[in-house]
Amino acid sequence: MTVLIGQLFTGVSIGAVLLLIALGLALTFGQMGVINMAHGEFIMAGAYTTFVLQQVISAAGWSLLIALPVAFVVAGAMGVLLEFLLIRRLYARPLDTLLVTWGVSLILQQLARDIFGSPNVQTRAPELLTGNIALPGGITVANNRLFILALAGGAVVALTVALRITPLGRRIRAVVQNRDLAAVSGIATARVDRMTFFIGSGLAGIAGVALTLLGPIGPTMGTNLIIDAFLVVVVGGIGQLKGTVIVAFALGVLQATGEYLTTLSVAKVMVFVAIVAFLQWRPQGMFTLRTRSLA
């Protein structure tokens, strides 16, 4: 029983990391149909932002807290720049966007190598987040994992509220549901796109800050994560957040369980097979936005 709950928590914390990364994608890919392979490099930018801030502010706790908004803005600004320079020319060609942003991600990786050097760097975690909490029943949970779980939960809540309540959120939903109708209703769709991209990319920056708590920071850290995050969005279904949330945790638990029963590599293959099987059942993902458009 203890093992089971322990594994469940491992799965949930893997899911929380996936969720943090996939949330930004759910906005840019799910809501705008743009495949941004450079999303992983925005994560990297967030992580390096934390690293740089820690060089300036030596108190690990404060630098981490300050890094959260700063990384959001840094990654968001990079996203807006990318959208403005390249992606907005390619909205009609989603597959080509994939290849173009892959090129951008190569450039950003090399840029990181030239600025920070190829070897990985490490940040110090604040003391509060290094220990474990022992729960009754002999289960221990790591503080940093709990922090990431809280961060992911907070991001989901904030994003949901923003999309539901704020005027910008209303416009974003309108553009997603019917771009042409939104445009003739007086919504500046190009500006909404840019803001969506800012928020989506900014969330990648936040994910990057969280990842500094789990491992080293390197130029290629984004590449390894991005595929899993894309799968989360694909399986979750485009156009809404709840699918992303459910699937992120489901895949995390599946991965952890598979890893416990077999090995890491077999678990990865299991997850892939499960995804293909799931898409047989629901090719459009778990939840879909119903529209009358011909797809």
Place this chain on the structure above:
Amino acid sequence: MTTVARDSRTVVDPAPPPAKPAAGPSRHRFRAVAGFAFGAALLFAVAPLVLSDFRLSLLAKYLCVAMVAIGIGLAWGRGGMLALGQGVFFGLGGYAMAMHLKLADAGPGNMPDFMLLYGQLDELPLWWRPFASPWFALPATVLLPMAVAFVLGSLVFRRRVRGAYFAILSQALAAAMVILLIGQQGTTGGTNGLTDIQGFFGYDLDDPVNQRMVYFIIAGTLLALLALARHLMQCRYGELLVAVRDGEERVRFLGYDPATVKLVAYVVAAGMAGLAGALFVPAVGIISPALIGIVPSIEFVIGVAVGGRATLLGPVLGAVAVAWARTALSERFPGGWTYLQGLLFVVVVAFLPGGLASLIGLARRGDGERWFGRLRRTRRTEGQAS
């Protein structure tokens, strides 16, 4: 395959494109034969005379990449399926060949050297055993990738998973394959892969003469695959494939099954990649996860994009050019090459989607369109293709 052939018999002959009324079919055939003769002369006579042994073995490696590119050109350029996991099929072919060659190197009844080195196994694993026979291993290099592509493709295409979803799934397949290979170090060689392959069906691969023989086999295979691709593009099936790319729903309403049409192109592309992987092994002497993962898989695509995705020769020339540029530049400026590669992706795909072939196509329209053709159409229908 058979269902398509039966279906396509009912296709009304496509009206000849109005842009080129002068060029009759016989003239095209003549141009094609002349083109192949020229290519054969270049590959079989000029290259071996001009290039040193070292350069020739590099060219052999590039030609293997070009074989993968032909398949991608068919699946992506003609079929609209962005296959980002061709490295998987390249790897399946490569590993099948390498397993056979390792077993042959070790001699009958012995285990390959790396298995003895890791010392985890007492005897040869069951799934390695059939590869001792060339009659199993050689067909497997092509049929194994085709079978995997068939299973994945028929599952995915039937459920109308397409566009970006398909691209991401195929990429995830590459990720899963690499993790699996690395995880099973005892039986697959792990990160190192299968290295130090010395013999090729009794010929010593260290001997430059035998390296030349491998080059000739590769060049011949490339030409054969080009002929196959040309045939597939020219016949009625090719028209159907382009039609599926440009308007999948319309093709469905006309009574064809787009899933079958796409599946054929995807499986053929996988077979080409498998053959390329199998020939890559004797040419280079190694196959490893680093050669088949996400990054190499997407690098196969860039050569195709540079050359011209929807053309016959574009992918081949583009792949060879990019591979050559990589060797030439990354030796001197390792960082600079990464920047250049990134820029290539951005500039070519965003601003020149027809590839370099479209420049030639723009310069001389008309007869040249058979070889470098259909570019205007590609560009115009890009949005619907995905």
